[in-house]
Amino acid sequence: MAWKSKSTSDSTVDTHKCLLVGHHGWGKTTQALNMQRAFGPGLIISGEGGLRSVMTEEIDYVDFTTWDGEHDPESGTYSFRGICRDMASPEFSKAGYKWLMIDSLTELADQLMSHVSEVHKDNKNGFEKWGDYSRMMLGAVKWVRDLPFHVVVTALAKEEDDDNGQTHYWPMLQGRGVMKQLPGIFDHVFCGIRVTDGDRDKPHVTRYIVTDEVRGWHGKARDPRHRLKAVERTGDITELFRSMSMSDEEFKKRSKIQPTRTEDE
Numbered sequence: 001m002a003w004k005s006k007s008t009s010d011s012t013v014d015t016h017k018c019l020l021v022g023h024h025g026w027g028k029t030t031q032a033l034n035m036q037r038a039f040g041p042g043l044i045i046s047g048e049g050g051l052r053s054v055m056t057e058e059i060d061y062v063d064f065t066t067w068d069g070e071h072d073p074e075s076g077t078y079s080f081r082g083i084c085r086d087m088a089s090p091e092f093s094k095a096g097y098k099w100l101m102i103d104s105l106t107e108l109a110d111q112l113m114s115h116v117s118e119v120h121k122d123n124k125n126g127f128e129k130w131g132d133y134s135r136m137m138l139g140a141v142k143w144v145r146d147l148p149f150h151v152v153v154t155a156l157a158k159e160e161d162d163d164n165g166q167t168h169y170w171p172m173l174q175g176r177g178v179m180k181q182l183p184g185i186f187d188h189v190f191c192g193i194r195v196t197d198g199d200r201d202k203p204h205v206t207r208y209i210v211t212d213e214v215r216g217w218h219g220k221a222r223d224p225r226h227r228l229k230a231v232e233r234t235g236d237i238t239e240l241f242r243s244m245s246m247s248d249e250e251f252k253k254r255s256k257i258q259p260t261r262t263e264d265e
């Protein structure tokens with residue numbers, strides 16, 4: 001059998017698959033602007049019903065209103081499953097997109113729950129509904145993750161207190177099992193937090209990205225060169241992507257020019 005191996009250092013391997021979790025107002029949708037400036041044209045799959053935060057630039061988007069309902073691109077009506085079928089077409093592969101964003105997974109999960117609830121409305125076995133929900137959600141996210149370009153998926157943060165009174169922050173999804181299992185699908189789980197200083201008249205907001213297990217936030221980064229801090233002072237995920245993708249020589253040059261980032265800054 002003829003076959004050809006690939007190299008783990010090949011550029012095709014260096015695509016980032018990221019789940020971005022944060023509260024309202026951190027700037028999750030705004031990352032589409034950063035992605036386009038850093039990588040070129042991309043596509044937003046939106047379930048949020050509003051993209052005002054990115055209206056300053058032209059970025060392609062489609063908005064879904066159901067999980068697997070009516071899908072008629074001619075009339076501007078899209079379902080998520082229909083969008084996925086369209087993305088599997090040769091025409092889509094020729095579009096030249098470099099990245100894809102789903103905004104947001106929280107809304108997508110709600111649409112899926114509405115779908116499976118309708119399918120199982122006469123089913124007295126509630127376990128089957130939740131089983132379908134889990135299987136379909138994880139399968140869909142894995143399919144999107146494996147597309148051959150950068151993938152960013154946003155989700156609202158949900159607070160959950162454990163038995164010891166510790167607050168944990170998870171992606172806001174229906175179903176505790178899916179909520180805690182889904183982050184493992186991604187290379188990176190970045191958690192956006194904001195800190196407000198100053199007085200009421202002149203507040204100063206600083207944005208951070210948590211990339212590790214910190215104070216109840218469950219971040220992670222597939223960072224083989226160990227370049228990222230547990231907490232990075234930035235509101236731009238592409239800065240972290242660049243840091244991880246740089247050659248050693250490029251990273252050393254940049255470190256000499258820029259001040260060292262610390263978790264206490």
